[in-house]
Amino acid sequence: MREAYHVELEELAGKLADMSAQAATAMERATKALLEADLALAEQVIGDDSKIDDARAQCEEEAYALLALQAPVATDLRTVLAVIHAAESLERMGDLALHVAKAARRRHPANALPEPVQPYFAEMGEAVVRLARRTQEVIKSKDVEAARSLEADDDQVDEIHRHLFSVIMAKDWEFGVPAAVDVTLLGRFYERYADHAVSVAKRMVFVATGKMPGYGSDEDI
Amino acid sequence: MREAYHVELEELAGKLADMSAQAATAMERATKALLEADLALAEQVIGDDSKIDDARAQCEEEAYALLALQAPVATDLRTVLAVIHAAESLERMGDLALHVAKAARRRHPANALPEPVQPYFAEMGEAVVRLARRTQEVIKSKDVEAARSLEADDDQVDEIHRHLFSVIMAKDWEFGVPAAVDVTLLGRFYERYADHAVSVAKRMVFVATGKMPGYGSDEDI
Numbered sequence: 001m002r003e004a005y006h007v008e009l010e011e012l013a014g015k016l017a018d019m020s021a022q023a024a025t026a027m028e029r030a031t032k033a034l035l036e037a038d039l040a041l042a043e044q045v046i047g048d049d050s051k052i053d054d055a056r057a058q059c060e061e062e063a064y065a066l067l068a069l070q071a072p073v074a075t076d077l078r079t080v081l082a083v084i085h086a087a088e089s090l091e092r093m094g095d096l097a098l099h100v101a102k103a104a105r106r107r108h109p110a111n112a113l114p115e116p117v118q119p120y121f122a123e124m125g126e127a128v129v130r131l132a133r134r135t136q137e138v139i140k141s142k143d144v145e146a147a148r149s150l151e152a153d154d155d156q157v158d159e160i161h162r163h164l165f166s167v168i169m170a171k172d173w174e175f176g177v178p179a180a181v182d183v184t185l186l187g188r189f190y191e192r193y194a195d196h197a198v199s200v201a202k203r204m205v206f207v208a209t210g211k212m213p214g215y216g217s218d219e220d221i
Numbered sequence: 222m223r224e225a226y227h228v229e230l231e232e233l234a235g236k237l238a239d240m241s242a243q244a245a246t247a248m249e250r251a252t253k254a255l256l257e258a259d260l261a262l263a264e265q266v267i268g269d270d271s272k273i274d275d276a277r278a279q280c281e282e283e284a285y286a287l288l289a290l291q292a293p294v295a296t297d298l299r300t301v302l303a304v305i306h307a308a309e310s311l312e313r314m315g316d317l318a319l320h321v322a323k324a325a326r327r328r329h330p331a332n333a334l335p336e337p338v339q340p341y342f343a344e345m346g347e348a349v350v351r352l353a354r355r356t357q358e359v360i361k362s363k364d365v366e367a368a369r370s371l372e373a374d375d376d377q378v379d380e381i382h383r384h385l386f387s388v389i390m391a392k393d394w395e396f397g398v399p400a401a402v403d404v405t406l407l408g409r410f411y412e413r414y415a416d417h418a419v420s421v422a423k424r425m426v427f428v429a430t431g432k433m434p435g436y437g438s439d440e441d442i
Contacts, residue, residue: 169402181401
């Protein structure tokens with residue numbers, strides 16, 4: 001029985017890692033769609049989102065089954081609950097990629113982003129996709145140091161995000177309010193995506209170390 | 222043992238209802254602080270946020286203890302897990318009220334909102350506080366119809382939120398980009414707060430009816 005439990009838990013972790021990979025691919029494509037005003041790619045991200053939703057529902061169902069059939073206690077119980085929370089965050093990351101894709105579609109054939117801010121979004125996109133892929137690794141390796149290294153990428157995202165505000169609020173911003181509103185919301189989507197990736201990694205650290213991650217707001221704005 | 226379980230579950234529901242009340246009060250005060258540029262009130266909301274965080278941690282710990290000691294299955298198991306999810310959403314509502322209070326503090330002694338959009342925020346604030354208070358009622362009464370009635374308030378929030386965009390993007394918007402950015406982010410905080418309230422109520426419907434709420438994005442943007 002204990003062995004069956006750990007085999008099932010390993011399978012669940014594998015599914016979580018797959019969800020991270022899906023969330024990474026979704027944001028990678030959404031960012032490309034956004035920067036290149038690529039409607040077909042945006043539609044692909046929008047169409048694929050239900051797969052991440054389904055994967056989350058499946059993870060949750062399997063975690064429920066594990067709880068009901070094995071009645072784990074102590075660390076084992078916390079591990080299963082960490083999986084349920086992580087699946088929720090990963091689904092949310094998929095939703096945020098979806099929002100980026102929808103913004104690209106909404107402005108098509110125009111580009112949603114004025115040219116001067118595009119490099120920032122390219123950089124943020126790379127950083128958050130890297131975060132999601134590292135999260136995928138952490139889920140598989142349960143490497144505490146690797147999980148901690150995510151904070152650096154998250155700090156980079158926060159820094160670009162803050163800098164974006166200074167760009168759109170500068171006196172020489174010449175693209176008007178609608179573009180500033182798009183930049184504001186899109187910037188927030190990337191920043192929240194990064195926060196969720198870090199929160200998943202933190203939960204995996206907890207699973208490995210037994211130390212509970214902190215509660216409360218882990219975002220800046 | 223079964224009786225002890227149901228007594229403890231009732232106590233947990235009571236704590237969730239308290240969290241809803243706290244989240245409602247936080248957003249009510251944050252909105253007043255925002256509309257009246259009331260720094261002391263903003264500081265109060267900011268200082269009180271840790272209480273909602275603590276309440277969430279306590280709910281989660283008690284739910285974990287319930288799972289470990291009583292090993293519920295079937296509907297009982299789903300009910301405890303619904304409590305864990307609901308506590309997370311309620312904490313997030315507290316965070317969103319905190320963001321509103323921080324925006325009020327950041328612009329003080331100026332008002333963060335230009336005069337023409339203030340009535341919209343007053344209306345959104347009333348609607349979302351009403352949502353949180355109804356959620357509090359639903360947690361106590363488990364009244365399915367009352368839970369469904371939340372959708373109307375949520376639709377109202379979405380409508381005001383959409384209208385806000387047309388106001389800030391209109392040609393005659395005279396308050397510049399920084400104010401538009403504040404309105405964009407603040408509008409989103411209210412809209413997300415409403416989404417979380419509805420999601421808590423939906424989970425309570427599920428607890429009462431056994432029907433699982435839908436997954437996926439329940440937001441508009």
